[in-house]
Amino acid sequence: MHPTLAMSLMSVAEYVLWAVIGLLFWRRRLHRRFPAVGVYLALRVASTPVLFLIRSVQSQQWLNDDGHAIYFYSYWAFYIATAAVLFFVCTEVFRSMLSAFAGLSKFAILIFRWTMLASVIVTFSTMSFVHRGTLIIPDVALALMRSVTIVELSLLVFLCLSMKALRLSVRDVSFGIVLGLGLMSTSDIVAAWFLRYHFSMVSALQLIHESVILAALGIWAVYYALPERAGKPIVVPANSTIYRWNEIASALGHAGTHVAVWRPANGFFMNDVEKMVDKVLTQSLKSTKP
Numbered sequence: 097m098h099p100t101l102a103m104s105l106m107s108v109a110e111y112v113l114w115a116v117i118g119l120l121f122w123r124r125r126l127h128r129r130f131p132a133v134g135v136y137l138a139l140r141v142a143s144t145p146v147l148f149l150i151r152s153v154q155s156q157q158w159l160n161d162d163g164h165a166i167y168f169y170s171y172w173a174f175y176i177a178t179a180a181v182l183f184f185v186c187t188e189v190f191r192s193m194l195s196a197f198a199g200l201s202k203f204a205i206l207i208f209r210w211t212m213l214a215s216v217i218v219t220f221s222t223m224s225f226v227h228r229g230t231l232i233i234p235d236v237a238l239a240l241m242r243s244v245t246i247v248e249l250s251l252l253v254f255l256c257l258s259m260k261a262l263r264l265s266v267r268d269v270s271f272g273i274v275l276g277l278g279l280m281s282t283s284d285i286v287a288a289w290f291l292r293y294h295f296s297m298v299s300a301l302q303l304i305h306e307s308v309i310l311a312a313l314g315i316w317a318v319y320y321a322l323p324e325r326a327g328k329p330i331v332v333p334a335n336s337t338i339y340r341w342n343e344i345a346s347a348l349g350h351a352g353t354h355v356a357v358w359r360p361a362n363g364f365f366m367n368d369v370e371k372m373v374d375k376v377l378t379q380s381l382k383s384t385k386p
Contacts (some may be wrong), residue, residue: 245285276313
């Protein structure tokens, strides 16, 4: 099969999978648990027909250069919005993984958000602003996507290393989401690295990259189609490390109750109190005498 035809068929299959995944996601009402994932899927499903319509209108001669500008801004607007939403997806998936440990979750989410912010700052601080004007938009969008890619891979590594400690099942939807994102991120990084040094392999790399995307979407489809197991209480040993961390985090985050503490001003305070009591009793006795 010719590579161009194969890519066209795979692109159609990818959009169909995005639509099927979105339908399964909403039918399972997973948008209540993962609202950011719902927004992400809506963007992926809506962007393809909208951009296709803009490209079709772009071919009209009466638009001239305006059609190219509309498509340019629309494409990169969808791209930047998708990258921004992915940050929220990572945050809510991370929160879902730690939902059984309320105390630890608060501090972990705070650290995770600062880590994402640091990743964005480092990415943009090392970016070379070669282009000027509107041409800087693709540079900013690609830098933002590189930053979220690093966060996704870090989240996948963390999940693989801590699944046993968190008592997280492989069948959990959050694991499926992270696994799919990790596969797509790995494919993006490998494809970008190979294209930098082996540009002649662009056709083969496109086919491999698209195959990985289809595999990741297939994993999501399976996770969203299968019924999720009913939630069960998580039992951890009292001497386990994660239990101690959760207790420490809960204690640090707990404000506690306020207690009024009375402290004597000096060592002769009790003598003053005794004198006052004697004086009151003496006056009471005098007033009771006939």
